[in-house]
Amino acid sequence: STPAATTAPSVAAPSVVAPSSGAPSDAAPSAAGSYKIGFSNPLGVGNGFREEQLCTAKAQALVSGQVESGTWIHRNTDAQGQLSDIRDLIAADVDAIVFNPLDPEALNPALDEAQAAGIKTIAIDAAVTDPETVNLSNDQVDYAYKGASWLFEQMGGTGRVWYTRGIPGHPADTDRDEGFKKALAENPGIEVVPSAEGVHTNWDPATATQLANDFIASGEYDNIQGIWTSGMDSQVVDAIKGAGKSFVPIVGADLRAFVEQLLNVSGDYEGLTGIAVYNPAAVGGAGVKLALQLLNGETVATGENNTVLLPAPEAWDNVSEEGKAKLAEINEPSIDPLYPVSWYIEGLTDYTLEQMLACKGPGE
Amino acid sequence: MTVTQTTDLLLEASGIAKTYGAVVALKSASLAVRPGEVHALMGANGAGKSTLVKILTGAVRPDSGTISVRGKPRVAHSPADARRGGIVSVYQEPALIPDLDVRSNLRLTETPLPNFRHWLDELGINGLDLGRLVREVPLATQRVIDLARALAIEPDVLMLDEMTAALPANLTERVLEVIGRQRGGDRSVIFISHRMIEIAAVCDRATVLREGETVGVVDVTPGSEERIVELMLGDIVQSMPGASRTAQDRNGAEPRLVVRDLTARTKLQGVSFELHPGEVLGVVALEGQGQDELFDILAGSDRPSGGEVRVDGKPVSFRHPADAIRAGLVYVAADRAEALLPQRSVRENIALPFVTRVRRWGPINLGREGKAVKGAIETLQIDTRAAREVRRLSGGNQQKVTIARWVASGIRTMLCFDPTRGIDIRTKNQIYVLLRDLAAEGAAVLIYTSELKEIQLVCDRVIVIFGGRVVGELDAANADEPALLRAAYNLKSDALMPEEIAAEVVAEAAAAAHPETDQ
């Protein structure tokens, strides 16, 4: 099954663009390369975004042909644990470490040690403050701003919004909060519940569902006009449906389950309006590609904070006809429902959908 | 010198009472110790000796009573407090910390090391490695260490609670010698032992406790043993219903239980006897003569190292109490703490054996169970007002529950280990009658009792165990208390044994009782 071939060509987004499935054929796995890549993901085992991120990284390492082997550390731990994982990778003598940081500052000592050992360090999905590390991230501020602006507009600029967030202290969560607050400042009629700080789902689907259930059960749900989620979207929608309440406009990410809810594929989500903001998990693959570029001595243009920003996130709602069409296009049925549908980033990743879904790195 | 000294006593206690829940350990105990004497504290098992010692040394708080040291009221609040006041005890149970080495144990109690070494030498233990962990040191040595530690503090009053029970002969001798030398100074020793010979050897006076009360103080002189025993036993038991003794008809009937040459390490050395249906066989022994092991083996809790046990003619070998129960040997423990589920109801306690086998794990037939339990409760006349939790029953009723358990499930052979310990006379009578009734219905009963007067009331026959051997067998008719006591102390006839022989026998018995696996 190669559904990518049918949908990909028609995607003509300006920023995050689908490659044609044939595009990366020139980068088909060649003889094993010489680099060793280390990868560290410290949490979200079972979280679709994080799983897909790992798979894209593996797939990119495979198709690059330059990677001899990868050491993939994908487990739930704390900042101290990620420090120790990065140190293990240093000791394992890898050439580059691609990691999703748990904290913007905590990892700096280990990153310094890595650089001292001649290892390239690339933070993906969120930034660290270590000056030598190249950060490759989605513009999380803009991500939040886009979705929130759409939501507040839907609400007519007034009303109460339930604000659910990710992991407290996580760089991406902090950035998204900034974007959300920016949109909020432009819409003085909007009130945030339960508090301006929102509630944290820890990007854990189970926690998100629990919070939603509690929120609905407490009766507070009846007093709100909109919901902003940090990617724990389909869980909230299902909780609302489970409680038999009517939907309010909701902001989510481009996870397939949510996209399908917005498209009302199953017919159970009549009346649901919402917007899916792209948050490509392919940042994992892009990170590996970037690491290889650095290893090959290519110069990479970075902006402020030594950061390479991914193209501005797209966002598609199910209110406009254009949005509906786009949602239908990007809905990629072979992808796991909890994975983001934006499985590639034009120009920054080279693998095919099948390679991503196979989730195998070099030598595996 | 301005204040008139009201007493020349070193330690005086009076009206001491202590109850543990429903158990009265001490009712009204008094004790007066003069300076420079070795004072024996005597009493049957459970008379309250240890409790009194614990109270005097602050290990236990009395409910009431007064204590004074050198004429001044002084109540110790903890053993450390008592030690500061010059009162130190070697308790019945070892008080050394098993996981610390000897040196650390000494530091813990702030014992002066040279003194300790001195006393250790005196007590006959040379070259002890102070770096050894206590749990690796043999029990007898532990006891001596405990004693040397106490002596090293040079206390005013030193209490020794059955300190010699676990010692081999030569150590016992040294200990007695050392204690004897304490006489005449201004320090005193309170000495507890069940061995008359030791009392006679070192003690000046003896205070006798019975059922928590001081019943007399005796000067220890040759011949005073009889007087002490008399005091320990109390009045002759009030009229009890004469147990209906069925005529014994053993002809043809196969013995229910045959024990041949049973040995258990050093504790049992070739015990043999037979138990017949319809018979109540008594076992009489002093503390620690191997009776515990005998009952443990028969109940399936312990394994013999040699010999043979036959039940209904078939040789048996039990690996678990369940095996013994299946063979029809049920066990009533003396220690209710071992037998009862304290937080469960009377019903659950009685019905426990019903459900132990895997195929009885399913739903309980409550009706049938209720009937069986009710029957047993009625048979034993258990007061069930506090039936929800067995621990709230009185001691006697608790003991009845442990028996009722087996009555409810039907008894072929019952092993009773001191079943009337610490229960009242009425309850005792009920239990005696019950045992006779069971025998009359064809059950066989083996009963060890520390209350010698029970023997004639329940038993048909009695065997006496001493030093792990059966040293005598008496018919119930001849088994009056003096006779039994003499037999139990292995004293032949009315005359006292020559001292050397007695010492040897005691030594042998002690060696046999030497529990090296403890701790």
Next chain:
Amino acid sequence: MSQAAPTVDATRAGTFDAIQSALRRNTWTLGLLVFLAILLVFTRLIQPTYGATGIQGLANSVLPLALAATAQAIVVISGGIDLSIGSMMALTSVVAASNMQDQSDLFSVGVVIGVLLLGLLLGAVNGAVIVVTRVPDIVVTLAMAFVWSGCALLVLRTPGGGSAQWLEDLVLGPLGNEWIPKAGVVLVLIVAAIWIPVSRSRFGLSLYAIGSNQLAAFRSGVSVGRTKIFAYMLGGLFSALGGLALTASTGRGTPVPGPYTLLSVAAIVLGGVSLAGGRGGVFGPLIGVVILQLIRTDMTFLKLDPNLATVAQGLILIGVVMLGSLLQQRRSRA
């Protein structure tokens, strides 16, 4: 009648015996050391570049868990168990981080001292509640785990704060020789500085005493309740040190407890501390922590799924205890 030789077997004192008994008493720790050495050799074999950097990383990785394990060891030796260690670490870590951020060095020294006192206080509360209510240790400390982590969230809702530079420098990098990690030196110094005097003191003996046999301890004149509270206070102190280690190594305070409570139990059991109390020391658990971490590192080198390291830790834990109880049963049968 008196025989020449005493029937009681009392070994003669002698240096040989002393060494022998010291060896026998520390068999487990020595065995662990041997195992660790083998593991290091194995590590070197599968990863020939493993060297000074690896050791540095190892030391930095084990520091917080090592301190947690020390805390747990002390409490367990005294016959208790503390399920609130991870929460106390979180609380002390956020208190340290939130007060140290952007402060002068002098002030941050004050903060460190304050945090250590806080650790003592938290431990004292744990111990006092146990002694006063007579509720089993495991229930009280489980409940206190909720309380302390709730308090941590009150101090900092999200990871944040900062660490004084000197504190970070204290545990980061080598000390002189590249093979000597500061974190390791600091760990050994701290543990030795606190534990050796304690264990040599009468109080230390009391700790073992109440864990070994409470009744005998009481009769030996030990104040059981007070000793128990002290044990938990020491546990609190080491938890605070663990919290400071977290702050120092990450430069932040994190209010959500890490996995330290349960891993500390695993580490002490591996390190030869008996859960029944009274037996073991703190150095065995320290080696245990290093072994647990090194196994994880080796799995990384072998490119095995890091989650297999978790499986291995569990199996080692179970295996060790089963072995221990088998030996115990054999000994008591013999």
Next chain:
Amino acid sequence: MRAVGVAEDRNPWLTAAAWRSLFRDRPVIPLLALLGLLVILFELGPSNVSSAWAGGVFRAAVPLAILAGCQTLAMLTGGIDLSVGAIASASGFVVATLVGTTGLPAAIVIVLVAAGVAGLVNGIGVGVFKVHPLIMTLGMSLVVLGLANVWQVQRVQTGAGVPPAFRTLGSDVFLTVIPYSLIVFVPVALLILLGLRRTGFGRLLYAIGDNPIAARLSGARSWQVILVLYVISAVLAGIAGFLIAGLTNVASVTLADSYVLPSVAAAVIGGTSIMGGRGGFGGTIVGALILTVITSLLSALGYPEAVRQILFGAIIVAVAAAYTRVTAES
């Protein structure tokens, strides 16, 4: 013939002894009162008690109550089962990954058998090798968690495929109050309640926890009981895992981790003694409800997580101390 207690003469409600015995013998009644108080607080405070709210509370309490049931059974014997979280998570997760290939019934059977094997190993460790239950089940939870993670990496799936049947069972509510999870819970609860009271096995659980020596002397082979106990506990944990997966609509390998400590707490609050021999499932159910209502109350009042945790802890200590006091031997 036997006089009834003195309390008869006076108003039984006024004597301290009467209160003591109420707490001691019927802990469920004061617990229900506490629950009622909390519900009234809820009504007075943030919001109105609606049937939907009740439905939500029941739905959330069911998996907690089942896991607390595992703890209750283990605690009655003086044990504890810390592996229920890992087993529940793994069960929910593995069913979700298997259901596509094997179909639901087969997946359920496979998973419950696997859970039972984990429980069997627990039981062998605790019952035969006499490993401390805390260590045994902690080790087992590490093993199960690790294996589930490995499985996850092997399968390359998020476990998103929570079977619709589980979703209905775990999260749907009938007539706004009655969650479908009661279909599972009621039989399970009846089984535990009756099993503890009316079966030989239940009696033995209490007996072993109350006095293992007495149980042994009465002919019970503890290891058999403990073996079966941990198997039952693991299977119940597996079932709870299905419900949690259904409740959250996701299956992840850490799904039920956050339930472990509350499950112990619910059992303790419900009056089950961690020392064994005392307690029951009735109290545990109320304990689980109390914890759930507190959570709901605090989140409705807008209190942060911090306050909830502190309150949880305080309640556990207070209730446990009260039990210790009233059940202490007089």
